[in-house]
Amino acid sequence: MPRVFVxxxxxxxARHTVGGEDGHHYARVLRVRxxxxxxxxxxxxxxxxxxxxVDARAGRVDIVVGDPLPPAEPRRPVFLLQGLAKGDKIESVIQHNTEAGAAGFCVLAAARSVVRLDARRAEERCVRWRRVAREAAAQAQRDIVPEVGFAGQLDQAMAWLSARGVARVLLLDELESARGFRQALEEASAGEGGGAAxxxxxxxxxGWDDRERTRFLELGAVAVTLGPRILRTETAGLAAVSAILYHDGEFRR
Amino acid sequence: MPRVFVxxxxxxxARHTVGGEDGHHYARVLRVRxxxxxxxxxxxxxxxxxxxxVDARAGRVDIVVGDPLPPAEPRRPVFLLQGLAKGDKIESVIQHNTEAGAAGFCVLAAARSVVRLDARRAEERCVRWRRVAREAAAQAQRDIVPEVGFAGQLDQAMAWLSARGVARVLLLDELESARGFRQALEEASAGEGGGAAxxxxxxxxxGWDDRERTRFLELGAVAVTLGPRILRTETAGLAAVSAILYHDGEFRR
Structure with a gap:
């Protein structure tokens, strides 16, 4: 069954009329009947x-709303704070992690990000990234479209996550002091806000630079490792998000 | 420390001379000193x-072998049987899963694979896929280069895995009877060959067609699900391999 968002x-x-951009999309692009x-x-x-x-000319679709479908969302929201990477890597990251079940993305212009975006280009990218998230969410049969934000500063990114109820940030890093991933997840569940995002x-x-490491830890993040293998920026997020969803018992019907 | 394989x-x-293709690569491409x-x-x-x-002209490098480095390989090997997909998806799958820690890949010309490879083209692709695995293994600081095989038939793919000690194959599928991923992993550990690949x-x-489903189950595979969200072919393997490595306690130093 094709999935669409309104x-x-x-x-x-009830009977609803879907107009605007969605109506146009369903009536004229997807050509629903x-x-x-x-x-x-x-x-x-x-x-x-x-x-x-269907009014294809006006770009309007009338729907009759039936029974709710079984929920497809993880119980605990898992967000990804992703350092801005080159090329179309962010698109891939958003696509793959949306399929897996991520709740949202904050893309951070990190100290070692090669790409520099001014405000206008950052906004253009966000529009594109949100479209990627929406398409991937429909394809993956999600109930929500993951949010996508952009932060020019680390503190802004942490505030973006806080505003979405995130109680614990796991900082993937090569620090010697980094905790094992399971240990960090168990500590997060045991602490305050155990069920929180x-x-x-x-x-x-x-990777992160030393000032960023320090600031993350000051703001309460916990350094974690995925083991001795070095994962690329476009691989690490999906490996970590998958591990959390598995830990949370989400990889079952 | 850059990593190379010989x-x-x-x-x-001992002192070793690295010649041949490796010696050429280290002396003339990487230009080690x-x-x-x-x-x-x-x-x-x-x-x-x-x-x-270093003898750059002859493509030979002499090395003095020192102490062993801490092992970087998961204790239980995790293989990926990947249905042949379009474009450069197989390259991405091999790259990302090699970084995460997969032990090897068998690419299967599945019933619904759109691409068709004759023997010559399959061999050409294998050469390319093996190069991707080797480069990703070096980048990720692996101790092995994951093996890459190609199978024209499902039975061949299962034999390829058997020959590498695989005792349990988890078939990612949308079957109603599919087990939750954790349940399947716990059953695999409890059964015979618990620690086996x-x-x-x-x-x-x-996806798989019905004849393939039947045959996989006849050959002892267990149908599993990653939950209600639909993952693309290029996403599902990394999510599943990451969950297994997390389950096995590999996401720590």
């Missing part, structure tokens, strides 16, 4: 919906 | 080695 709230049993059944997600929940009418912080290609 | 056995305390310290891996173990002499089987873009 921004407005929908009510089970009357009678077709879609999974329509809104406000963090997906419903089985039937297409009641969690985040993984992955450096850019060159 | 095919011949090396002995701690006398006195430089390298991590040289051979036969599943890496040693701290000093470059004693394990494999994950990931279908191509269109």
């Amino acid at each position: 921004d407005e709230p929908i009510t089970p049993g 009357r009678g077709e059944v879609l999974a329509v997600a809104s406000g963090g929940r997906a419903y089985r919906c039937e297409v009641a009418a 969690i985040a993984v912080a992955v450096g850019p290609e060159g | 095919d011949e056995p090396i002995t701690p305390g 006398r006195g430089e310290v390298l991590a040289v891996a051979s036969g599943g173990r890496a040693y701290r080695c000093e470059v004693a002499a 394990i494999a994950v089987a990931v279908g191509p873009e269109g």
Whole structure:
């Protein structure tokens, strides 16, 4: 069943008109037809919906909202703080981690990020990254579209995560003092806000620099390791997010 | 410390001449210098080695083999049986899973694989995939280069895994009867050959077909799920391999 997202709230049993950008997308790009059944997600929940009418010229689709579908979201939200990397790596990171189940992404212009984005280009990238997240979320049958933010400064990134209820940030790093990943997860569950959202912080290609390390730890992050193998920036996030979701018992129906 | 692999056995305390393709690579491509310290891996173990002499013209490097380095390999080998996918997806899969710690890859021409490779092209691809594995293993500081094989038939792929000591194959699938990933791992550890190698089987873009499902189960594979979210073929393997390595306690020093 193809899955689509709508921004407005929908009510089970009611008939809704989807217009605007979504309506245009469904009527003219996906070309849905009357009678077709879609999974329509809104406000963090997906419903089985039937297409009641299509006005392709106006870009409007009428749907009748049916039963809610089983939830597809992890119980504990897992965020990724990703150091800005080169090329289209951020797109891949967002795509793969959205499929796996990440709750959202904050891309940080880190000290060793090679790419520099001014405010206008950062906003353009965010628009593109959000589109990637939305498409991947639909493909993966998620109930939400993961949020994507951009931070020019480390403190901003940590504030972005805090504002989303993140109680613990796991800093992937090569520090000698880094904890094993399971130990860090068990400590996070045992501490205050055990069930609260969690985040993984992955450096850019060159890793974190010493000032960033210090600042992360000052702000309460915990240095963790994925073991003796060196993972690239585009690989580490998915390995860590997958381990957390597995730890949380999410890799089952 | 840059890491290199050599095919011949090396002995701690001895002086070795690295010639052939490796010698050419180190002397003329990497341009190592006398006195430089390298991590040289051979036969599943890496040693701290000093470059004693370089003959760039002949493509030969002399090394003095020092102390062994701490092992970087997971205790239980984790293999990936990957359905042949389009474009350069297999390269990405091999690169990312080699970084994470996979022991080897068998690429299977699955029923729904869109790409068709004759024997000559399959061999060409294997050469390229093996180069990707070797480069990723060096970058990730692995002690081994993961093996890469190609199978035209499902039974061949299962035999390839058996020959490498794989006692349990986890078939990633959307079957209703699929077990949760943790349950399957716990059952595998409890059964015969608990500490033996394990494999994950990931279908191509269109997934497995019914004949393949049946055959996998006949050959002893266990259907497993990563949860309600749908992961793409290039994402699922890394999520599953990461979960196994986390389960095995490998995400620590």
